[in-house]
Amino acid sequence: MSEEKELEQQGEIAADFIEEFLDVADLDGDLEIEFKKERVYISVQSDAKSNLGKISDPDTVEAVQELARLAVQAKTGEMSRLILDIGGSRQAKTDKLKQLVERTIEKLEDSDSEQHLKPMTSYDRKQVHDMVSEAGFVSESEGQGRDRHIVVRKP
Structure with a gap:
């Protein structure tokens, strides 16, 4: 499989995991996926009325990011270099x-x-x-x- 296809597969798996996580936690957010520099970047944003701020602390986002990476690894057998941003946590x-x-x-x-x-x-x-x-x-x-x-x- 080409590197580009692998990244797309990782992005889809991670996005599915994060969407499911948000649903279970009853949090509102829209996902955006980007692929650059051999990494998958997923951003979760919401409008001002959303409760997404409950998990936008950088340490919490880092924990969710690690869980998403593990989900990707469990399905692909490959390590993921996913970068996650929730509600501006990266900034x-x-x-x-x-x-x-x-x-x-x-x-x-x-x-x-x-x-x-x-x-x-x-x-x-x-x-x-x-x-x-x-x-x-x-x-x-x-x-x-x-x-x-x-x-x-x-x-």
């Missing part, structure tokens, strides 16, 4: 990461010692690496598995 997470990078750079400038961040997902690490680089600093990932984290240094 909220990006804003939190931006604040983390700003605080880390302030600490680095005050202390001159490298700064170790808490472990995070590969997608979040990628965003942080990009933000650190844009700010003119250097970062690298260290550790394995769930302990993988970023270290930020002066250039």
Whole structure:
């Protein structure tokens, strides 16, 4: 099966899982699926009257995302790199990461010692690496598995 077909299949399975999850939880939302950079992006949005905000906290969305990834893996045998956004959670997470990078750079400038961040997902690490680089600093990932984290240094 071509890579494009595999992504489409993963997107359909994940979307079905998320729609079923929303139905069971009695939450209202409209799904949009995009395919870019070898990933499936699913966005769940709603109108202002919706109760979708009950699960739009970035940590909750990350948990639902992992469940959707497991649903895809159970049906395809393949790992999914699905990215889920519920009610703007992705932007909220990006804003939190931006604040983390700003605080880390302030600490680095005050202390001159490298700064170790808490472990995070590969997608979040990628965003942080990009933000650190844009700010003119250097970062690298260290550790394995769930302990993988970023270290930020002066250039």
